[in-house]
Amino acid sequence: MGWRALLGVLVLAGCSTDPGRGKWVGDYVTTNNFESVAGWGADASTLTKEHTHSGQFAVRVDADHEYGQTFDLPLNQASVHALKGVELEAWAYLPSAQASGALVLQIIDAAGADSRVVHSEQVELLNEVKEYKEWTKVRHVFNLPDALSPDYHLRIFLWRSGSKEPVYIDDISIKALE
Amino acid sequence: MFSSATRFSCIAAFGLLGLASCSKSTETAAPANRITFNDFEALDGWTPANPSVTTVQAHSGRYSVKVDQEVEYSLGYSNLLGKASVSKLRKLRIHGWAFLAGPKSTASLVVQIVDPSQNNKIIFWDAVELAKEVKKINEWSEITKEFNLPDNVEAAHQMKIYMWRRDAQQPAYLDDLEILKGE
Numbered sequence A: 001m002g003w004r005a006l007l008g009v010l011v012l013a014g015c016s017t018d019p020g021r022g023k024w025v026g027d028y029v030t031t032n033n034f035e036s037v038a039g040w041g042a043d044a045s046t047l048t049k050e051h052t053h054s055g056q057f058a059v060r061v062d063a064d065h066e067y068g069q070t071f072d073l074p075l076n077q078a079s080v081h082a083l084k085g086v087e088l089e090a091w092a093y094l095p096s097a098q099a100s101g102a103l104v105l106q107i108i109d110a111a112g113a114d115s116r117v118v119h120s121e122q123v124e125l126l127n128e129v130k131e132y133k134e135w136t137k138v139r140h141v142f143n144l145p146d147a148l149s150p151d152y153h154l155r156i157f158l159w160r161s162g163s164k165e166p167v168y169i170d171d172i173s174i175k176a177l178e
Numbered sequence B: 001m002f003s004s005a006t007r008f009s010c011i012a013a014f015g016l017l018g019l020a021s022c023s024k025s026t027e028t029a030a031p032a033n034r035i036t037f038n039d040f041e042a043l044d045g046w047t048p049a050n051p052s053v054t055t056v057q058a059h060s061g062r063y064s065v066k067v068d069q070e071v072e073y074s075l076g077y078s079n080l081l082g083k084a085s086v087s088k089l090r091k092l093r094i095h096g097w098a099f100l101a102g103p104k105s106t107a108s109l110v111v112q113i114v115d116p117s118q119n120n121k122i123i124f125w126d127a128v129e130l131a132k133e134v135k136k137i138n139e140w141s142e143i144t145k146e147f148n149l150p151d152n153v154e155a156a157h158q159m160k161i162y163m164w165r166r167d168a169q170q171p172a173y174l175d176d177l178e179i180l181k182g183e
Helices: A003-015 B004-021
Strands: A028-032 A058-061 A071-074 A085-093 A102-109 A116-124 A135-143 A153-159 A167-177 B034-038 B064-067 B077-080 B091-100 B108-115 B121-129 B140-148 B158-164 B172-181
Touching: A028 A071, A058 A153, A085 A102, A085 A153, A102 A135, A116 A135, A135 A167, A153 A167, B034 B077, B064 B158, B091 B108, B108 B140, B121 B140, B158 B172
Parallel strands: none
Antiparallel strands: A028 A167, A058 A167, A071 A153, A085 A135, A085 A167, A102 A116, A102 A153, B034 B172, B064 B172, B077 B158, B091 B140, B091 B172, B108 B121, B108 B158
């Protein structure tokens, strides 16, 4: 193969035009800047324009909203290979030390009448955020138990956790650790 | 003939070019007149499952939205005009990427404005046949379309923008859909 042909192949491969099927973006289970929620058929009740890290929207929990917009997908749809864990990154905004709130990861057995929490771990935002009224990057590695059923759901959300003041997050990314 | 070292550096350089040309448009600042944008990447897991969200084809990332013989209307954008834009909308500009699987992918992109206070009476309806906009079948084509809205649209009217199958016997896909306030 001549080098021009080889380059052509490389460039095409980079742009995934053939066969054009959707490609995983890096190792990410999901990313969300919460810009494409309002108006697109999703529940936008925990979206706010009050404080945002990027764009027009962020997620807010407060006395009327216990849980922020939630990611929930069966493990076998959340990643290509079995997940050993996930690396969560998000930007958080706390108005004061009275704002608690936590980023929660749960593994849910959704089969049967009642869903059952198989595993749960949370990051207390007050432990991560040192400056109030500023956006702070929060990063946490969640390790998952071994031998989870691929039908179990991975659920990630912002929880008010008794906070007396609103709590905000934006630009969340969940990277697969396989 | 090129030495193997030269060949490698050429390949590396072009590889970088290839990557650069694929960089995501979402990372650039959104234009001030943007009403909304969706690359359909942050739906799966975040919203109730929608049959039009698919990984069969994608212009960017993993997902696009489709219509086909099982899906009459794609996931679309729906909002009150007063929430979509702080000033009165006189013109809409829709920009995105469309992929028609074959000559029978006769789907349309629809802009509809209804009045919820009058039992969703249609104030405005227009549709663009995607087959007239795409350059070729079976590849992604950039589409840009402007819609002039009538003078009687009001903030309390509901705008809906979506893909409609019409009589399509083959799938049609949309991705990276941007809705802008027209100048």
